[in-house]
Amino acid sequence: MTLLHTAPAVPGEAAALPADWYGAAPSPIGVDQAFNGFVAATVVHTLDRLGIWDRFAQSPCLDVPAFVRGAGPAVRERIVREVLRAAAVCGWVRLEDGGDAAVLTDAGRETLRMRGYFTWAVGGYSDVFSRAFQLASGEASFGTDVLRDEAMVALGSGQNDRNFMSVTLDEVLADVDFGTLADLGSGMSARVSRVVAGRPGTRGLGLDISGPATDLARRTIAEAGLEDRVRAVQADVLDVCHRQAHREALSEVDTVMSFFLLHDLLADPVTRPQLFTRLREAFPAARTFVLADTMLRPDAENAATLPVFSLGYELAHALMGVPLHAKETYEELFAAAGLHPVRTVPFGTPHSWLYVLEAR
Numbered sequence: 001m002t003l004l005h006t007a008p009a010v011p012g013e014a015a016a017l018p019a020d021w022y023g024a025a026p027s028p029i030g031v032d033q034a035f036n037g038f039v040a041a042t043v044v045h046t047l048d049r050l051g052i053w054d055r056f057a058q059s060p061c062l063d064v065p066a067f068v069r070g071a072g073p074a075v076r077e078r079i080v081r082e083v084l085r086a087a088a089v090c091g092w093v094r095l096e097d098g099g100d101a102a103v104l105t106d107a108g109r110e111t112l113r114m115r116g117y118f119t120w121a122v123g124g125y126s127d128v129f130s131r132a133f134q135l136a137s138g139e140a141s142f143g144t145d146v147l148r149d150e151a152m153v154a155l156g157s158g159q160n161d162r163n164f165m166s167v168t169l170d171e172v173l174a175d176v177d178f179g180t181l182a183d184l185g186s187g188m189s190a191r192v193s194r195v196v197a198g199r200p201g202t203r204g205l206g207l208d209i210s211g212p213a214t215d216l217a218r219r220t221i222a223e224a225g226l227e228d229r230v231r232a233v234q235a236d237v238l239d240v241c242h243r244q245a246h247r248e249a250l251s252e253v254d255t256v257m258s259f260f261l262l263h264d265l266l267a268d269p270v271t272r273p274q275l276f277t278r279l280r281e282a283f284p285a286a287r288t289f290v291l292a293d294t295m296l297r298p299d300a301e302n303a304a305t306l307p308v309f310s311l312g313y314e315l316a317h318a319l320m321g322v323p324l325h326a327k328e329t330y331e332e333l334f335a336a337a338g339l340h341p342v343r344t345v346p347f348g349t350p351h352s353w354l355y356v357l358e359a360r
Ligand SMILES: C[S@@+](CC[C@H](N)C(=O)[O-])C[C@H]1O[C@@H](n2cnc3c(N)ncnc32)[C@H](O)[C@@H]1O
Pocket: 150, 153, 154, 157, 158, 161, 184, 185, 186, 187, 188, 191, 207, 208, 209, 210, 213, 235, 236, 237, 238, 258, 259, 260, 261, 264, 265
């Protein structure tokens, strides 16, 4: 990752920030870029859902007629070809042999790697974004009339983990000695499964509030052959913290991880100051907390360039009524709960930080 900008991470210490946290997309965004970006995002997601990106991950050349034949009798070849034509217009594939072969380009390889953002945005938050005017006008409310697709949010996060975050996490966890690991807001449990699979003798627990995400998680665990070592439980982490649900399973956990959930847990200003203290009480044996979240972008309104993801993340949470917090706020809350950072590293997605914290 290219390191370009520097900013003090802790007083008196300079830490480099990844260049891609600032992005290269210009602001103001041109009308042509905005319109084409919207359509292009739906093309990325369509290729994902059709399984075409997965095929490209195996081989850079797709035999289009063979793909259509293998995809089943209901598949509409004309539409598949038109979607591939749109992908070619975006520069992600090159069509050859009269359109019977689609060859992945370098730009396509990068889009494939980052497709989780589009699963998140188009798959997970389409309804929220397209009905933002109703959320603003008061005609509809989030959570009752307007919903996100939780399974798609979990799937998108899982794709990003696999494609560009796992290396950082594995490197950080190499220094953490754990026996039983809990992952809070575990989504499809891909991360906890991967980590436990890589460390013989360990066990894992994935907690997620979402039924569809927990169903996906059980499938992920079964496909990994880890049913005897990893368990997915549908639970609200706030219940776990405040009402001590699932107490027995939690008492064995020595290491707690959580990725991209903390902002949801911190949403309520009444419970916010005590959240990490309650978390420590809910996991009495846990000495290490590995926590990551995407944080408020400093000075977002005045930026001349935009990175991937940040604008969508900020707007989606504003529409859902979930406030976001600056890095300093997280660090104050950790300190108040006696959680001491032993490592702080940038974590893939722009303005996301991963902390290893020791409970003292
Ligand atoms: C952005 S996703 C991240 C998923 C996963 N940690 C990852 O990084 O791939 C946030 C997850 O937290 C779950 N979640 C949200 N609020 C929760 C709560 N109160 N308790 C448990 N899970 C929650 C959502 O269902 C979703 O799966």
